[in-house]
Amino acid sequence: MPNSTVFTLSGINASMESRYVFFCITFLYYLVIIAVNLIIIVTVALRKPLHEPMYVFLCNLCVNGLYGTSGFYPKFLYDLLSDVQEISRPGCFVQIFVIYSGVLCDFSTLTVMSYDRSVAICRPLEYHTVMTGGTVFKLTMFSWIAPMFCMSILVTMSSRQILCGSHIEKLYCENWAIVKMSCFSTTLYNVLSYTVILTYAGHSLLIMFSYVKLIKTSLKSSENRKKIMQTCTPHLLSLINVTVAFLFDTMFSRYGSKDFPQGLRHFLALEFLIVPPLLNPLIYGLQLSKVRNEVLKYIKSSTVKF
Numbered sequence: 001m002p003n004s005t006v007f008t009l010s011g012i013n014a015s016m017e018s019r020y021v022f023f024c025i026t027f028l029y030y031l032v033i034i035a036v037n038l039i040i041i042v043t044v045a046l047r048k049p050l051h052e053p054m055y056v057f058l059c060n061l062c063v064n065g066l067y068g069t070s071g072f073y074p075k076f077l078y079d080l081l082s083d084v085q086e087i088s089r090p091g092c093f094v095q096i097f098v099i100y101s102g103v104l105c106d107f108s109t110l111t112v113m114s115y116d117r118s119v120a121i122c123r124p125l126e127y128h129t130v131m132t133g134g135t136v137f138k139l140t141m142f143s144w145i146a147p148m149f150c151m152s153i154l155v156t157m158s159s160r161q162i163l164c165g166s167h168i169e170k171l172y173c174e175n176w177a178i179v180k181m182s183c184f185s186t187t188l189y190n191v192l193s194y195t196v197i198l199t200y201a202g203h204s205l206l207i208m209f210s211y212v213k214l215i216k217t218s219l220k221s222s223e224n225r226k227k228i229m230q231t232c233t234p235h236l237l238s239l240i241n242v243t244v245a246f247l248f249d250t251m252f253s254r255y256g257s258k259d260f261p262q263g264l265r266h267f268l269a270l271e272f273l274i275v276p277p278l279l280n281p282l283i284y285g286l287q288l289s290k291v292r293n294e295v296l297k298y299i300k301s302s303t304v305k306f
Contacts, residue, residue: 006087006166007087007088007089007167008086008167009079010085010169010170010171019080026073026077033278036285037065039281040284040291041063044056045059050291053116053131054116055290055291057109057113057140057143061109061110061238064106064143065280066277067105068102068105068277069277070098071095071097071172075087075091075172079171085171093159093173096173097151097152097155100175101147104146104150104196105148106238106242107147107200107204107242108142111203111207112139112140113235114206114235117214150196154175154189154192158175158189161189162182163181176193200246201247204239211232211236234283234287238283241275242276245271249271249272252269
């Protein structure tokens with residue numbers, strides 16, 4: 001029946017006992033994601049030495065990590081204990097919007113962070129003139145508004161499709177999976193979808209270009225080389241991880257073979273919801289000595305007060 005009010009999701013083929021184990025592992029992992037991101041957010045917000053553009057953007061990256069994962073983990077935990085994995089039509093499109101606007105926001109935030117590092121290393125004398133409070137606010141808003149605008153258009157278009165199916169071959173809702181069930185042509189959606197993908201892939205190229213400039217600049221100064229290693233290495237790791245995960249998920253959804261084992265398909269589709277939300281706060285918290293020291297000071301002071 002076209003335009004069903006409920007979608008079924010691809011579940012985990014495991015016994016209920018195994019699902020309880022998966023539930024406990026997933027629940028604990030989600031708690032760790034929440035904890036490490038909240039530690040960075042609260043530390044940056046409360047510790048005055050971290051009230052600088054780079055750390056504000058890092059805080060924004062962690063906020064987005066909590067936002068994006070909230071679209072997946074609560075529903076997935078519920079599904080692990082359910083006999084049937086279903087989601088309402090409105091709930092499905094909300095999940096799509098939250099998960100994928102979060103992914104695109106990662107790209108935007110990493111782009112903004114690369115611009116900040118480029119100014120700091122290439123134009124150090126102008127840094128505080130360029131990166132004013134107003135500029136930081138505008139860049140932060142850009143990193144949220146642009147992804148949400150793109151996803152609003154794509155979700156609106158897919159939600160208006162007349163569908164000839166109701167089963168999604170994933171553990172969560174995805175726009176392309178829904179559009180493939182359309183009873184009619186989806187050419188316009190495909191054009192807009194690939195435009196968004198190319199735009200955000202362009203973000204990665206922009207960041208790489210900024211790194212080329214930074215490396216050239218760093219060769220002139222040992223101090224700049226130290227800055228590159230401390231602040232840009234974690235940034236590059238985050239970029240590579242989210243880019244590879246996003247592009248794989250996008251390409252596999254469109255062209256992947258169903259001959260892949262179900263477990264492998266699920267893991268690869270979930271990689272960008274598993275690794276970046278935990279990797280980002282950890283690598284920045286461990287690599288940036290200033291963040292690491294302030295986190296330890298905050299935890300120590302909180303423990304003493306308690």
